[in-house]
Amino acid sequence: MTNLFMKFLVIGVHIYPFVFNWISFAITDIVVKGSIGVFTLPIGILYSYTNYREVVYVKQGVPIYWFATWESVPATSAIFVVITVLAAGVFYVFEVCQRSIKRKPS
Numbered sequence: 001m002t003n004l005f006m007k008f009l010v011i012g013v014h015i016y017p018f019v020f021n022w023i024s025f026a027i028t029d030i031v032v033k034g035s036i037g038v039f040t041l042p043i044g045i046l047y048s049y050t051n052y053r054e055v056v057y058v059k060q061g062v063p064i065y066w067f068a069t070w071e072s073v074p075a076t077s078a079i080f081v082v083i084t085v086l087a088a089g090v091f092y093v094f095e096v097c098q099r100s101i102k103r104k105p106s
């Protein structure tokens with residue numbers, strides 16, 4: 001595969017869900033429940049462990065992200081905890097925004 005095609009795939013994987021979620025939001029009356037944000041906890045734990053394994057054992061200390069070097073495990077773990085809590089908070093904020101915009105049920 002060409003480098004240009006790989007860039008297209010990487011960008012598309014992130015943009016397509018964003019675009020189609022906004023289209024779905026615009027044409028339906030469905031409201032996302034904020035409580036599904038609790039599912040970010042196991043995802044965050046699994047992702048941070050995977051990142052740790054990749055950086056420490058596979059890439060032998062070369063960080064994937066500039067903010068997650070794993071030189072200090074407690075500090076990098078705290079960064080991932082903050083990211084996970086913010087991700088969960090996004091669902092609650094999104095629910096509040098949707099309920100204020102969408103039609104109220106009869």
